[in-house]
Amino acid sequence: MSLIIQNFQVGYGRNVIIKNLELPAITPGTLVALIGSNGVGKSTLLKSLAGVMKFKGEATFEQQPIAQMSQAKRMQHIGYLPQTLPQPTSLVAYELVYSACRAAAGVPVDNINEAIERVFKRLGIMPLALKKMSEMSGGQRQMVGLAQVLVRQPKLLLLDEPTSALDLHWQLNVLETIKQQTEEHQRIAFVASHDLNLALRFCDQVLVLAKGGLLAMGAPKNVLTPECLDQAFGITARIEACSKGYPIILADSASSSANTD
Numbered sequence: 334m335s336l337i338i339q340n341f342q343v344g345y346g347r348n349v350i351i352k353n354l355e356l357p358a359i360t361p362g363t364l365v366a367l368i369g370s371n372g373v374g375k376s377t378l379l380k381s382l383a384g385v386m387k388f389k390g391e392a393t394f395e396q397q398p399i400a401q402m403s404q405a406k407r408m409q410h411i412g413y414l415p416q417t418l419p420q421p422t423s424l425v426a427y428e429l430v431y432s433a434c435r436a437a438a439g440v441p442v443d444n445i446n447e448a449i450e451r452v453f454k455r456l457g458i459m460p461l462a463l464k465k466m467s468e469m470s471g472g473q474r475q476m477v478g479l480a481q482v483l484v485r486q487p488k489l490l491l492l493d494e495p496t497s498a499l500d501l502h503w504q505l506n507v508l509e510t511i512k513q514q515t516e517e518h519q520r521i522a523f524v525a526s527h528d529l530n531l532a533l534r535f536c537d538q539v540l541v542l543a544k545g546g547l548l549a550m551g552a553p554k555n556v557l558t559p560e561c562l563d564q565a566f567g568i569t570a571r572i573e574a575c576s577k578g579y580p581i582i583l584a585d586s587a588s589s590s591a592n593t594d
Contacts, residue, residue, distance in 0.1 A: 416497065440486065512535050559572065
């Protein structure tokens with residue numbers, strides 16, 4: 334059930350954002366942090382793997398080319414959470430998540446209520462179940478959006494900045510949930526994020542994009558070096574251990590070498 338990406342290219346018209354992307358096979362149970370400066374193609378890559386954008390090259394999941402999957406097949410096997418938050422409609426959270434279940438056809442009808450309750454409890458959002466989306470904060474709507482993805486039980490999770498609207502408590506809650514779901518259910522998860530320390534703490538692999546494509550990929554402690562951070566973000570930084578032994582990135586200053594031109 335590996336995800337294989339080879340000779341991958343995507344862009345907007347003649348503006349190629351990512352070219353010749355070659356990644357080692359990504360196996361089930363792997364959480365990949367997708368990082369890089371603004372405009373290098375993090376969202377574009379996730380949209381492509383979700384089937385939202387056309388691309389060139391090979392991207393196969395479960396030995397099936399993603400580009401050739403039917404919409405129903407993608408809905409069943411691939412869970413995509415875009416940056417944009419769910420709309421503040423008059424629907425309550427339960428209705429929105431129920432609709433996602435029915436659309437994907439990945440959960441038997443008789444089990445939908447149980448599946449929704451399980452996801453709401455795991456995310457800690459049961460109090461939002463009967464609340465209108467129009468009455469929620471941005472962070473609450475983001476949590477409901479994540480519930481829409483997780484309740485479908487997809488094998489490939491593509492999450493574009495899933496913690497961007499959340500406070501620290503909910504950031505940790507979301508990353509812990511994604512980590513648990515990835516390991517226990519042997520899923521593959523991509524999480525695009527600008528929070529490098531959360532990436533260091535929770536992910537198994539880090540994929541660093543720079544202008545044109547891949548800068549580095551591998552275990553966080555091997556990839557997130559001062560040299561890589563300088564190339565990717567144009568910062569002078571140190572990697573040190575906190576009192577619990579977690580590696581943390583301390584940015585000292587902005588440099589002039591960011592690969593974002």
